[in-house]
Amino acid sequence: MRGSTVWNESMAVLKHSAEETAQAAIQVQHVTKSFTNKQGEVVQVLKDITMDIRHQEFVSVVGPSGCGKSTIFNIIAGLLEPTSGKVLVGGDEIGRSTGHVGYMMQRDLLLPWRTIIDNVTLGLEVKGVAKKERRELAMDFLRRYNLDSFADAFPATLSGGMRQRVALIRTLVTQPDIILLDEPFSALDYQTRLVLEDEILSILKQEGKTGVLITHDIEEAISVSDRIFVMSKRPTSVKKVYEVGLAEAHGSAMKARTDERFKQYFEAIWSELDIQMGRTS
Ligand SMILES: Nc1ncnc2c1ncn2[C@@H]1O[C@H](COP(=O)(O)OP(=O)(O)OP(=O)(O)O)[C@@H](O)[C@H]1O
Ligand SMILES: [Mg+2]
Numbered sequence: 001m002r003g004s005t006v007w008n009e010s011m012a013v014l015k016h017s018a019e020e021t022a023q024a025a026i027q028v029q030h031v032t033k034s035f036t037n038k039q040g041e042v043v044q045v046l047k048d049i050t051m052d053i054r055h056q057e058f059v060s061v062v063g064p065s066g067c068g069k070s071t072i073f074n075i076i077a078g079l080l081e082p083t084s085g086k087v088l089v090g091g092d093e094i095g096r097s098t099g100h101v102g103y104m105m106q107r108d109l110l111l112p113w114r115t116i117i118d119n120v121t122l123g124l125e126v127k128g129v130a131k132k133e134r135r136e137l138a139m140d141f142l143r144r145y146n147l148d149s150f151a152d153a154f155p156a157t158l159s160g161g162m163r164q165r166v167a168l169i170r171t172l173v174t175q176p177d178i179i180l181l182d183e184p185f186s187a188l189d190y191q192t193r194l195v196l197e198d199e200i201l202s203i204l205k206q207e208g209k210t211g212v213l214i215t216h217d218i219e220e221a222i223s224v225s226d227r228i229f230v231m232s233k234r235p236t237s238v239k240k241v242y243e244v245g246l247a248e249a250h251g252s253a254m255k256a257r258t259d260e261r262f263k264q265y266f267e268a269i270w271s272e273l274d275i276q277m278g279r280t281s
Helices: 018-022 069-076 116-120 122-126 131-144 160-172 190-206 218-224 246-250 261-272
Strands: 024-036 042-054 058-062 084-089 101-104 178-182 210-214 227-231 236-243
Touching (some): 058 190, 069 084, 069 178, 069 210, 116 122, 116 131, 116 160, 122 131, 122 160, 160 190, 190 218, 210 218, 218 246, 218 261, 227 261, 236 261, 246 261
Parallel strands (some): 042 236, 058 227, 101 178, 178 210
Antiparallel strands (some): 024 042, 024 084, 227 236
């Protein structure tokens, strides 16, 4: 049962039952990826990635800078082909584009020349939804998250936290089952980040979505996640998986931070990360 993991010496890498695998929202199976750099050399980024993410689960991916985290997301979103291995979303192999996955990219900015509502309707426009329908859908989401009074405002007039909420709504409005979030909070100040982590987690739980978050912030990962995947340095693979579930147990990401196991998770994950002081990759 989630949220009941008791800390012990062997807080283990979890092996999932066949039943859980069958229910997985995302299955990444032995995925490798190599790029050819400008010098013509082949650089392996993903070594052998295998991960199963359950329906309505919220997981985080942490790993050293440049190890290949965004590359994994690009493959799950169908934007990049793996060199080998495969990815199943909802049990089906993904094509080049899939409607099941919403992706909030690392530098996913709102278009400054479009109003908030016109930013939110962007994905629906791409999908070919009629104007009236897409405005109604967008307003419905904006109303739900108290941003409707900003519908006709431009992004520059909103705070950083509000802009990120709008970017999330822009992803949600296309009604994907899975939301990929690549460092959505990294540009925000600490207080805003805490509030937003809490809010975004509860939005995704409320909407019944499966969420995958890439973050550099170990505390953030511990406070929001059901599980955390710790990646090794490049060429990367999954080094360890932690069952956390503190947010689930406490009913909020903010309260998860008060749990006595919080610090223990932090120390364990910090020591797992291949971070070399003074180097960024
Ligand atoms: N299209 C590409 N062509 C060549 N190399 C690439 C390409 N995309 C990514 N890479 C390389 O793959 C490696 C991993 O990149 P990626 O952006 O996935 O890492 P990351 O873990 O998300 O990094 P960060 O923590 O900085 O966000 C980097 O060395 C990058 O230069
Ligand atoms: Mg990245």
